Structure formats: C-alpha cells, structure tokens
Amino acid sequence: MTTQDDLGSVEPAGDQVLAAASAGVTYPVAPGYRVKVRQGPGTGYPVVRQLPEGARIQIRCQRHGQSVSGPYGTSDLWDSIGPGQYVSDAYVRTGSSGMVAPRCTN
Secondary structure, X not given: OXXXXXXXXXXXXXXXXXXXXXXXXXXXXXXXXXXXXXXXXXXXXXXXXXXXXXXXXOOOEEEEEEEEEEOOEEEEEEEEEEOOEEEEHHHEOOOOOOXXXXXXXX
C-alpha cells in the first residue's frame, strides 16, 4: 500500500515505514563515495562529518529539501541519521525512490 503526499511523491503507507525504521534496517552508501553529513537537508548547511567509504546508515526519518544528483539519481529526500545529521538520499541505496522511513517532524 502507498500514499501520495501534497508534493506528488508516492511513498509506502505508514505501518510499512514504521516497521522498517524500528527494525534497525541499515542501508549502504554508494560504493566509492565518502558522503558528507550536513546539519540540515541541503548543501548550504555546514558539514558535521564525513562517512567513510563502505558505510551503512540507519535512517531515523526523512524530509524533503534541496534536490541533489548522485549515483542513485536525483532526489530532494534527505535522510536523518542522527540529531542535526542529514545525508542526501541520492547517495544511499534504499531500493526506493520514495520514503523508506517516517517523515521528520521538525
């Protein structure tokens, strides 16, 4: 089952997203990349750290932000991996072009 938000994005229904997020699922960062972790959902936010090549991340929640092109296409989704820590979904292999975690509330 999927839902469609006001931006026209199709995403998995709530129960499926919550189950994936609570199951401790991790996703690989694109091979050969050291992805920058930023304070917010865009390249204008300061870099707080950089993930090493071969890193896997657990996505706490996702939000729409600046559109970025990467090895997995162009996306305006940003994955929160910790408080004030976001990576562009275009660099994370989630197997979906939509949300795979709950929407960030702030």
